[in-house]
Amino acid sequence: MNVIVVGSGIAGLTAALHAREAGHSVTVMTKGAIGDGCTGYAQGGVAGIYGANDSAAQHAADTIAAGAGLSAAAAVEVLVRDGAARIAELIARGVAFDRSPDGELLLGREAAHRHARIVHAGGDATGAAIAQALVAAVRRAEVTVVEGAFLADVIVDGGIARGIRIVVDGAASDLSADAVILATGGAGHLYAHTTNPLGATGDGIAAALRIGAAVADLEFVQFHPTILAEGPAFLVSEAVRGEGATLIDATGRRFVFDTHPDGELAPRDVVARAIARQAARQGSPVQLDATMISRPRLADRFPTIDRITRERGFDWASEPIPVTPAAHYLMGGVVTDLDGRTSVERLFAVGEVARTGVHGANRLASNSLLEGAVFGARAAAALDAPWPHPPLVAHSDPANDTRHEDGADSDDADARITVFSRAALQRLMWDHVGLLRSEDGLRHAVATLDRWLAAAPEPTSVADREDANLLLLAEATASAALARTGSIGAHFRDPLAAPLLETV
Structure with missing residues (x-):
């Protein structure tokens, strides 16, 4: 089978590798250079390794709770059931997750997780380590890679995806395929402030909309609470708060407890809104205080953040740093089943471009890399399977x-x-x-x-x-x-909402 994968993050490269290993002819089309997408920017880790008193069932419960009850239970079950195998696969492909001196995987905790179950690489460079390993694996495999290829459209004939139209160096061309896998990522550049790289312009979802593919949950946009509020957008990982850092207002008060009993470890949407409101009230960004964490620990656990904050004139080991929310992740997208199949025959979607149902109204931290790996592999495994009929449709929630x-x-x-x-x-x-x-x-x-x-x-x-x-x-x-007239998860209706300060 001739398979085209559009995108080269964890979801697309996992799908490409699994499809090639299954004997398919695979071409990866990527908008920039291979591995340039959001995956490489991910400071957080991959959830799915369970220690004492933890389990896949508890991970599923935390995922559904963070999703405000709107997560699809079957999709969450697939995520937590397949997670350990996908992490083991990443290790086998060369990802060096952080380990203790005795060789055990180090497990971190992030907001809304009840246990430490997240593996990291290079402290705060997990995405970069994963991208590097998967790109190397694709280079070794017999996978064709076309860089600088912009997805213009998905070609549909008779209700079946037959290929894609791309633009390379200003020239458009049509490429045929037996199956197309969209792995184009999200759309952070819908917003004035975002953690996403410049290429995150929603190309895959827009292409799906133009051919009438079902989409859902676009209203659920996650804003990461803590972006360094000086210079270009730079994410300060949630794991910093998991290590004990606090959020304080201009008087030094931990204000998030006014909103949620878990304070800084409340779900992301709650923390982000609390920061936005507090910043608007005081007319300046709030601050992240990590001074209770030792200087050596900050440098060892968060080397990238440590370097960038210093480059921007902050010594975060001795003083709080200003932070602000920014658009981070789109929970909605092209509707898929548990194998990445969309409502258009022979068109698959995996990763952030897809709406698998895992995230509901709000994504649990460190589930995105996991979702990309799990559903990328499942889509590749479903390439030879008969297409289900009747076709997939979006949920009927008005x-x-x-x-x-x-x-x-x-x-x-x-x-x-x-x-x-x-x-x-x-x-x-x-x-x-x-x-x-x-x-x-x-x-x-x-x-x-x-x-x-x-x-x-x-x-x-x-x-x-x-x-x-x-x-x-x-x-x-x-x-x-x-x-959606009611508030739930990342979609929050406030009758008094006004444009936020430019500093927020």
Whole structure:
């Protein structure tokens, strides 16, 4: 079988390796250089190794609790059941996870996990270690890699995915395939502030939307609570709080306990909103205080963070550092079954581009790398299986309906005068479809995005195509958020929500 994998993070490369090992002809198409995606940026680890008094069942329970009860139980069961095997596979492929002097895997704890069950590599460089090992494995395998290939569209004929249209060096071409696996990652650049690399522009989800593939849960966008609030976006791992660091306001008070009894180790959406509100109240970023952790421990456990904070003028071993939330992870995406199959025959989706149902309304920390490995392998194993009929469809939850009332806020003067640009879209999404959302703000966002869509020219360059993808996905995301009238997980309705400070 001729298989095209679009994307080269943990999900795409795992799928490619498993497909090749099963005897398929595999081509990996990647927008930048191979391994350039979000995987390499991941400071956190991979959940799924259980010590004393822990179990897969407890990991599943924590996943569902963090997802506000909206996680698909069957998908969570697959995740925790297959997790240990995928971690063992990563070790076999060369990932050197951190170990104790006696050779045991070191297990860390992060927010909303009841136990330490997370493996790391290089302290805070897990993603980079995984990306390096998987890229090397793909290079050794007989897998064709095409770098600098932008996904323009998925080609569908007779309701079946037949290949993809790509743009390389400005020239478009069509490539045929027996199966297409989307592994294009998320869409952090919908927002003015994000942890994601520049390539995270929602290309795979937008391509799926254009061919009518089912999508769901786009309203659930996770904002990482702690990004260094000086210089370019740099994530300060949740594991730092797992080691004992605290969040304090301008007076030195640990304010997150006002919102949740678990304080800094509450679910990410809770902590991020608490930080945003506190920063807005005091007119400046809150601070992460890691001074109770010894200097040698900080340098040993978090070498990358230690280096970057010092480069930006902070000595975090002796003084708190300013932090702010930023868009981090999209829980929704292209709807798949437990084997990565979408509603379009022969089209698979794995990793952040997919909506497997694992994450529900809020992703549990360190489940994303695990999900990519688990479902990437499962999609490859399903390549030879008969396609299920009737085809997969999205859940019927009316709050997930991305439709909205025609003409919502059609007389909004601000919407009429705003001129589209990527920066304007990102600010609109940050202000009105971000951490804190209101009915009026969402209606304004949808009306503005609808007008921009109606006036959008045909894209010509890759940058134009990225902007078109962001615009299409922004409208779908804002519409989904408008349709879901209640607050749950990362989707939080606040009648008094106003645009956040630029520092937040």
